[in-house]
Amino acid sequence: MTGAALLAGPDPRDGAEGFAAHTARLGALPSGRHGLIDTLERAGLRGRGGASFPTATKWRSVASRRGDSVVLVNGAEGEPLSQKDRVLMESRPHLILDGAVLAARATGARQIVHYIGAAHAGALAAMRRAINERPDAERRLMRLVEAPQRYVSGEETAAVHFVNDGTALPTALPPRPFERGVSGRPTLVQNVETLAYVALIARHGDAWFRAVGGGGSSGTALVTVSGAVPAASVHEVDGSAVIADAVNLAGGLTSDSDAVLLGGYFGSWVPATRAWALPLDVGALSKRGLSLGSGVIGVLASSDCGVEMSARIAMYLADESSRQCGPCTFGLRAIANAMRRVATMQAGVDDLAHVQRWAGLLPGRGACRHPDGAAIMVRSALQVFADDFSLHVREHRCIVPAAVARAA
Numbered sequence: 073m074t075g076a077a078l079l080a081g082p083d084p085r086d087g088a089e090g091f092a093a094h095t096a097r098l099g100a101l102p103s104g105r106h107g108l109i110d111t112l113e114r115a116g117l118r119g120r121g122g123a124s125f126p127t128a129t130k131w132r133s134v135a136s137r138r139g140d141s142v143v144l145v146n147g148a149e150g151e152p153l154s155q156k157d158r159v160l161m162e163s164r165p166h167l168i169l170d171g172a173v174l175a176a177r178a179t180g181a182r183q184i185v186h187y188i189g190a191a192h193a194g195a196l197a198a199m200r201r202a203i204n205e206r207p208d209a210e211r212r213l214m215r216l217v218e219a220p221q222r223y224v225s226g227e228e229t230a231a232v233h234f235v236n237d238g239t240a241l242p243t244a245l246p247p248r249p250f251e252r253g254v255s256g257r258p259t260l261v262q263n264v265e266t267l268a269y270v271a272l273i274a275r276h277g278d279a280w281f282r283a284v285g286g287g288g289s290s291g292t293a294l295v296t297v298s299g300a301v302p303a304a305s306v307h308e309v310d311g312s313a314v315i316a317d318a319v320n321l322a323g324g325l326t327s328d329s330d331a332v333l334l335g336g337y338f339g340s341w342v343p344a345t346r347a348w349a350l351p352l353d354v355g356a357l358s359k360r361g362l363s364l365g366s367g368v369i370g371v372l373a374s375s376d377c378g379v380e381m382s383a384r385i386a387m388y389l390a391d392e393s394s395r396q397c398g399p400c401t402f403g404l405r406a407i408a409n410a411m412r413r414v415a416t417m418q419a420g421v422d423d424l425a426h427v428q429r430w431a432g433l434l435p436g437r438g439a440c441r442h443p444d445g446a447a448i449m450v451r452s453a454l455q456v457f458a459d460d461f462s463l464h465v466r467e468h469r470c471i472v473p474a475a476v477a478r479a480a
Contacts, residue, residue, distance in 0.1 A: 076308045077284050077292050078268050084163035084306075088198040091205035094166040101170050102274045108178045109135065112270065115278035116290045121146060121226070121263030122338070122366045124354050127270070130260065133250040134179045137258035141181040144235065144254060144261045145172050147188040147195060148219035148226035151336045152388070153368045156294035157264050159306040161188065161195035164268060165202035171267025173210055174274050179260050183213060187231050190218035223337070223392035224442060228261035230394075241394050242440035265294055265367075285311050293352060293364065297322035299371035300329045311353035318352060318369055328374040331456050335365025337385050338445030340452035341378065377472040379460045382453035383411035389446040397439040403430055404443050407450060414461060417468040424465050428454055 081097050082089055089097075113128035134141050145168065149157040161168060172184045186203070188196050196218065203214050219225045220240050230242040232253045253259025269291055273281050282290045291310070295318050298304035302323035309318055315332060319325060332347040334340055340362055342350065350357065357364055372378055390408035393400035410427050413419040431450040434443040454461060463469050 077272060078160065078164065078167070078265065078294060079308050082163075084159055086163075088162060088165050088201065091166055091202065094164075098167075098271075098275060101173060101271070108174060108270075108274060111273060111278050115273050115281040117266065117269055117273060117281065118354060119263055120265035120269070120293065120367070122336075122363075124358075124363070127262070127266055130250070130262070131175065131178055134181075134258045134260040137250065139257060140183070141179045141258040141260065142254040143172055143175045143179065143181045143184045144228075144231055144249070144259055145184065145186045145188075145264060145267060146226060146228065146231055146261055147186065147192070147199070147264045148231060149189050149192065149366075150219075150221070150223045150226045151338075151366045151368065152223075153296060153298055153304075153333070153336050153370050154366045155296045155304060156306045156367050158189070158192045158195040160264055160268060160294065161192070162198045165198045166205075167268040167271045168199075168264045169202055169206060169210070169214075170271035170274075171262075171269070172214075174270055175260055175262060175267060176213060179258075181213075181260065183215075183254070183257075185235055185254060186214060186216045187219050187235065188216060189221065189225070191221045223389065224394055224440070227440065227442075229440070231261055232259060241396065242442065243396075244438070244440050293367055295352065295364070295367040295369055297369045297371070299333075299376075300325050300327045300373035301371060302326060309352050311351060311356070313352045314348065315350050315352065315369055316348040319348075319371060325371065326373070329371050330374070331372045331378055333368065333370035333372065333381075333449075335363045336368035336370075337389060338448060339363060339365045339368060340448060341372075341382070341456040342452075343456055344372075375472060377415070377460065377470055378453065378457035379411075379464055379470070380415040380472070382449065382457065383408070383415035386411045386446065386450060389442070389449075393442055394440065397437075399434050399438040399443045403434050403437075404446050406430060407434075407446075411450070414464050415470075417464055417470065419465050421465075424461055 109131050117127040118124045224230050224242050225240040227242040230240040232249050234240040249259040285291050292308050305322050307321040329344045332342050386408040390405045395401045410423040431447045434447040
């Protein structure tokens with residue numbers, strides 16, 4: 073693994089790096105707007121918010137539109153198992169602001185909206201201070217909006233809707249934000265980690281970024297490791313690292329583990345025997361039908377039951393639904409209720425079969441992609457914990473008795 077890039081410099085635990093220290097360490101922000109999008113394309117930078125979409129393509133779609141555009145900096149971080157974005161905002165706010173200013177220049181934006189989770193008090197404070205430290209011309213472009221504490225709030229259309237009218241409702245139908253977003257203007261919605269890397273690529277070049285990566289990918293990534301480790305923590309790794317490396321950086325296992333939740337609540341369960349050697353490389357994971365998603369590595373402890381944990385996540389996702397359509401309001405709720413009955417050994421004879429069938433029907437039918445993400449997690453749970461599901465239904469027994477009380 074290579075050294076840190078995003079978290080290079082002062083120890084993140086020491087708090088936010090001020091503007092003077094940031095500029096002394098990295099130099100002034102490069103001037104001009106031309107050529108940066110081409111540089112990002114050569115670098116191969118992809119979004120770090122979960123979708124891994126090519127950054128240059130996203131920027132061009134906004135830059136090519138007529139009229140003034142808007143940059144929406146996405147720091148909502150509604151994924152319960154992720155801490156990476158708030159760690160970056162709390163420690164390197166000016167790296168993010170640099171990227172936002174560069175994005176505004178490249179796309180012709182005259183407004184920068186910082187959309188930050190209301191629950192992330194440390195990140196909000198650090199970003200507010202950092203905005204106030206910027207030059208007047210930059211500061212006048214910026215405003216800060218507190219994102220509601222909801223899972224769907226960080227989805228880009230939900231972010232745009234909340235900034236516009238105070239309702240964080242995600243949608244799958246056109247227009248997309250790059251067509252008509254904040255105040256009806258073309259809007260670039262970009263995750264804070266992506267923008268931080270833009271600031272570094274603008275200074276050091278695309279060749280530097282490609283050299284930082286390993287294992288066939290470019291750059292590093294921030295990951296949050298939690299579960300059967302001493303404490304949830306954020307680490308910077310490159311594509312040559314495997315899941316076992318990230319777990320070791322987090323202090324190693326505190327108990328045996330049978331599975332890992334990779335990517336967060338919209339991610340996939342992976343058997344531990346397969347997980348430890350998986351590369352933390354977006355391309356390599358994609359070929360295996362997996363995603364790093366929001367950079368989450370959740371290690372299931374031996375004291376936790378995979379059925380109970382999956383049922384709890386399904387119930388959370390059902391509760392966090394925007395209730396805009398039947399697949400979420402009824403389908404996802406029905407799956408969550410059935411999984412809870414399975415987890416508590418109260419399942420009917422058809423509950424497990426219904427979960428299997430409904431999880432296959434959800435994708436592509438919702439008003440947004442919330443049910444699609446939930447279905448990915450559910451289907452992976454049914455596969456990875458197949459024996460445990462069967463034990464719960466057929467023998468009304470759990471290998472981790474304490475988990476039954478937690479599921480009830």
